[in-house]
Amino acid sequence: MAMTVEIKNGKLCIEIDLETPTPSSSGKTLVVASTRGNTVTNVMIDGKPVTIGLNAYIKK
Numbered sequence: 305m306a307m308t309v310e311i312k313n314g315k316l317c318i319e320i321d322l323e324t325p326t327p328s329s330s331g332k333t334l335v336v337a338s339t340r341g342n343t344v345t346n347v348m349i350d351g352k353p354v355t356i357g358l359n360a361y362i363k364k
Contacts, residue, residue: 309345309356320358333361
């Protein structure tokens, strides 16, 4: 999973690779992009790194 994060014009912009849809652990959805938990980024706000936990999915 490759993810880039930056701040542009006062907005947090996240770009993440799409994956082949795979069933979630519950089997109710198909995951198309995920950080697989929380990921600390190199983007700083008030001197502290931003942490992102992202899941993108489609319903079956």
